[in-house]
Amino acid sequence: MTALSPADALTYPGSLLSADGLLVASYDLEEGGDEIEGYRAAAHHPRILNASACPFTIDYRAASAIHVLNGMGVTLGDSIIGLTAISAIKSAFPDLRFSLYRPARAPEYVQELYALAGDLLSNIITLPCSHHELPDEATVIDVGNHLFWPDFTTLPMIDFFLGALGVDASGVQPQEKANQWLADISLPAVPRKWQNQPYVLLCSTASTPVRSIPQHIRADLVERLIERYDLPVLGFGPVNHARYIDVLPESRDTAHFLALVRGARFVMTCDTAAVHVAAGFNVPTTAFFTTIAPELRVRDYPACHAVKLELPQLRGIHASNRDRDIAMVEQAFSAVIREALPLPDLA
Structure with a gap:
């Protein structure tokens, strides 16, 4: 088997085998900054x-x-x-x-x-x-x-x-296909303040800026949620709105994050993990999609209302923080929030 070049090793669609027979993840090589020489495709x-x-x-x-x-x-x-x-x-x-x-x-x-x-x-x-x-x-x-x-x-x-x-x-x-296994795992209780207080949750940050809800419209979305549901709006990270509560400190690990999503009456989010978590707990959700077609992510989530932003120039991009791309996302969000958003009735 011929060894892959360093660039090909990092983008090879599969795991790697080192020269001495070790199975390796290219992610570990990239994150570790190690020399990438002599790796072959494990698929062979x-x-x-x-x-x-x-x-x-x-x-x-x-x-x-x-x-x-x-x-x-x-x-x-x-x-x-x-x-x-x-x-x-x-x-x-x-x-x-x-x-x-x-x-x-x-x-x-x-x-x-x-x-x-x-x-x-x-x-x-x-x-x-x-x-x-x-x-x-x-x-x-x-x-x-x-x-x-x-x-x-x-x-x-x-x-x-x-x-x-x-x-x-x-x-x-x-x-x-709707992540129902999440409902079977053992999770901690939400913080005491929210155990008997209904709340809605804003999860605005994805793993990349191009899929996140832009910072400058988050306060507007909080206002829309308050007008619609008259409930506290919780979220992860600061938002400049007097009735928004940052619960990032209470989300100290994955179990507590899952518990906060499970306990919400409604979740507003983007193309990020929260949309999949909410589906697993049957929490009504509105989710914004910028670069990925919603049907590739939420087709099997009946309680999710998808909002597709028309950004054909960015279609299929998984990650980007380029100024030009982010500017297009911000402009598209600014247009979308001027329209009626799918905010369902809550049982």
Whole structure:
């Protein structure tokens, strides 16, 4: 197998094998600033299935142990959806044992989600590890660096992850695609002040500015929410509005963040993890989408009202903080909030 160039190693749609046989996440290489030489595609290993390199299906009736390399990403939203795919498979085959191999340098708040996943996972292994450590009886699936897989930009995210695990997504019921496993995990109570006080939640910051709600319109949205619901508006980070409450200090870890979303009467957000969390708890949601078509993210969320901003120049961009791109997003949001927003009645 020919070694990949450093640039190709970082963007290869899959996991990597080092010269001495270690399975490696390209994310760890990029975050660690290590020299990137001599890495090969793990998909060339005869035991490793990679749907980007060669599509496959798995008869899970005949499987027992599934080992997933680089599952299921390094962002909270992707991880929720990836675990939803595992949950859908396990609902049909509850005796399956899933082991995930995770990047060592993934953000701690993302790693916390996997610790909360409980019985969905039998084991979590930290990369790198030797390919010789893969159990002989296991089915080994690589979903590494999925951001660079062509299907990731064209399929609903849950269908992408199901396909990457060798499952025909059309055979999975919509309710199995809506992150309902989140409702089964053990979470802390919301802060005492909000245990008997209804509230709505504004989650305005995504992992990249181009998908976030611009700072200068957040106060306007808070005002719209107060006018519509006459409830306290909570959120994560400062907003210049007298009736807005910043609960970022109370959201000290992933479990407390999930609990705050679960406890909300309504969530307003953007293309970020909160929209997937809210769906898992059936919380009514309005979500703004700038660069990604809403149907690729929220197709299976019946309680989510999507607002698509018309930004054809930015379509398909996953991350950007370029001034030109952000200016277009700000202009589009300014136009949208002058119109009526889908703010549903609350039960």
